[in-house]
Amino acid sequence: MPRVVALSRYPIKGFTPEPLESLRVQPDGRVAGDRVLAFRFADAAEPENRDGLDYWPKAKGLALQDFPALAAMRTSYDDATARVRIELDGALLVEAGLDARGREQLAHAVTDFVLTTSDARRLQRPGRLPLVLVGDGETSRFQDRPQGYVSVHSRASVEALGEALPLRIDDRRFRSNVVIDGVDAWEELDWTGAVGIGDVTFRAAGPIVRCLATHANPDTGERDAKVLTTLTRAFDQQEPTLGRLLLPGWPPSEDDAGGVIRIGDEVHAG
The missing domain is CATH 2.40.33.20 (PK beta-barrel domain-like)
Known part of the structure; x- marks a missing residue:
């Protein structure tokens, strides 16, 4: 009998998975806590709205497709406290909440890391810095398609x-x-x-x-x-x-x- 052997959500669009024992699927088809945050380029437009559904093209912010070095980080998100934790090589890189100060801390830490990698030149292109962490931490809106899935x-x-x-x-x-x-x-x-x-x-x-x-x-x-x-x-x-x-x-x-x-x-x- 076919069975589920692994489950993951992606709290930050384009970043690493958070493995879980269970996932809550919302009525709109999206996974709770999945793609609820994203690091937007400085000159990127706000998320588009198509047919009443939120949509976020990955080219407007950090994503593994263009920044493969992101895979080295480990990301987790605490829904109850709205705090993001990112580790690198088994050590804490940054942990912060979603208030203005916390968002700045997260953006600075991620920026500093990417600038040490071979992906630095992509991040240094005109209009990309400073990064801005967007999303309310609750609404799953930053998927690659307008419809939830x-x-x-x-x-x-x-x-x-x-x-x-x-x-x-x-x-x-x-x-x-x-x-x-x-x-x-x-x-x-x-x-x-x-x-x-x-x-x-x-x-x-x-x-x-x-x-x-x-x-x-x-x-x-x-x-x-x-x-x-x-x-x-x-x-x-x-x-x-x-x-x-x-x-x-x-x-x-x-x-x-x-x-x-x-x-x-x-x-x-x-």
């Missing part, structure tokens, strides 16, 4: 990719909220209709086309795996694809959407 991939798909590279590939490269095991490689790409995870029912949406973030080693931040070209060439994909999106409810209805999913939950898909 949960992302999922199977461990078997990642293992198949690793064999093709060949290289040991970590699930964390793909930044999914949910990792499952007990299905064949690429089986999740064939799902249609309802997808049940524990007591929460989703509807299968599109596959996830991957970006350069997947090339970054999740421990060192170095780009050490040609994931995109391997997906297209070794698996004959038109676009580099791994995993898929899940939207809330089946049939689509806010009345039935949302709930809690946990590690060990069974997965049922058509």
Whole structure:
């Protein structure tokens, strides 16, 4: 029986995952505490609003796609106290709240770190500094798509990719909220209709086309795996694809959407 083997949320858009034992899926399809903050470039516009939904293009701020060195940091967020903690090499880099002073401390610490890495020149481009930490710490608004979703991939798909590279590939490269095991490689790409995870029912949406973030080693931040070209060439994909999106409810209805999913939950898909 397919089961959930890992769960993660990403409190700061484009930064490292926070592994958890359970995730609360909101009625809008977004994970509570996921992408509730983002480091915006100085000249970036406010988050766009499309069809009444918040949307944040990753090019407007720090993101792993363009700043792979971010992978070396470890990020966690305490919802109750609204405090962000970032560690580097097992030591505390910065911990602060979301008041004005705390936001400045977090932005300065992240800026100072990035400026010591090979990504420094990207951050020093005109209009990018000073960084500004935006978001209220509660609203999940900084996703790559206007509509809320949960992302999922199977461990078997990642293992198949690793064999093709060949290289040991970590699930964390793909930044999914949910990792499952007990299905064949690429089986999740064939799902249609309802997808049940524990007591929460989703509807299968599109596959996830991957970006350069997947090339970054999740421990060192170095780009050490040609994931995109391997997906297209070794698996004959038109676009580099791994995993898929899940939207809330089946049939689509806010009345039935949302709930809690946990590690060990069974997965049922058509």
